[in-house]
Amino acid sequence: MSSEGSHYFDAQPSVGSNRQQIELSLADVFLELHTDSGVFSAGRVDPGTRYLLQEMPPVPDETTSVLDLGCGYGPIALTMARRAPGAAVFGVDVNERALALARENADANGIETASFVTGAEVPADQRFDLIVSNPPIRIGKQALHGLLAEWIPRLSPGGCAWMVVQKHLGSDSLATWMTDQGWPTTRLSSRKGYRILETTVGTT
Numbered sequence: 001m002s003s004e005g006s007h008y009f010d011a012q013p014s015v016g017s018n019r020q021q022i023e024l025s026l027a028d029v030f031l032e033l034h035t036d037s038g039v040f041s042a043g044r045v046d047p048g049t050r051y052l053l054q055e056m057p058p059v060p061d062e063t064t065s066v067l068d069l070g071c072g073y074g075p076i077a078l079t080m081a082r083r084a085p086g087a088a089v090f091g092v093d094v095n096e097r098a099l100a101l102a103r104e105n106a107d108a109n110g111i112e113t114a115s116f117v118t119g120a121e122v123p124a125d126q127r128f129d130l131i132v133s134n135p136p137i138r139i140g141k142q143a144l145h146g147l148l149a150e151w152i153p154r155l156s157p158g159g160c161a162w163m164v165v166q167k168h169l170g171s172d173s174l175a176t177w178m179t180d181q182g183w184p185t186t187r188l189s190s191r192k193g194y195r196i197l198e199t200t201v202g203t204t
């Protein structure tokens with residue numbers, strides 16, 4: 001993301017701070033969000049993230065736990081916390097600057113049900129009814145597959161994952177790979193080069 005070799009998925013971005021405040025305005029959710037350089041899509045909510053949040057199906061009533069895999073400064077996790085106020089929401093990221101912003105954004109928007117932590121800090125026995133994610137495609141295929149292999153099996157029986165992926169970044173081959181792993185994945189929606197993929201797991 002920068003000519004100095006800093007990436008939005010670095011644990012501690014080397015690029016200096018340049019804080020901004022942006023808004024996420026959806027039909028049902030409004031959030032003010034602090035962002036900073038060194039995190040993904042600091043200048044505005046990413047168009048893919050916005051598309052996912054606009055187009056995803058309603059959150060099932062029985063949802064008690066949600067994971068935002070690669071939460072950044074928290075737009076997905078915080079929207080899920082608003083839409084499923086009874087659920088425990090976990091936002092997971094490797095970028096400590098992003099995690100600090102996400103915690104700050106939860107406080108600033110009065111949200112107490114969302115936790116923002118590294119993957120290792122999520123209790124090992126925690127399962128998720130729902131995973132909603134704009135996943136880190138740019139970490140590379142092998143790393144991405146490893147990440148999904150770590151988290152998709154943590155879906156509760158009958159749970160599902162909704163992920164937004166750009167077509168030109170391999171959404172269709174990702175869906176095929178996931179299905180081949182035994183996690184049936186279909187295209188739920190498609191627009192302007194983005195796909196929303198739905199992955200379901202059985203009830204047993």
Ligand SMILES: C[S@@+](CC[C@H](N)C(=O)[O-])C[C@H]1O[C@@H](n2cnc3c(N)ncnc32)[C@H](O)[C@@H]1O
Nearest residue numbers: 008009040049070071072093094095134135136
């Ligand atoms: C495409 S960005 C999406 C960020 C945020 N959800 C949004 O919509 O603005 C993907 C995020 O995944 C994070 N990430 C990269 N590798 C990761 C890993 N191994 N575990 C968890 N998160 C990771 C990146 O730091 C980045 O914040």
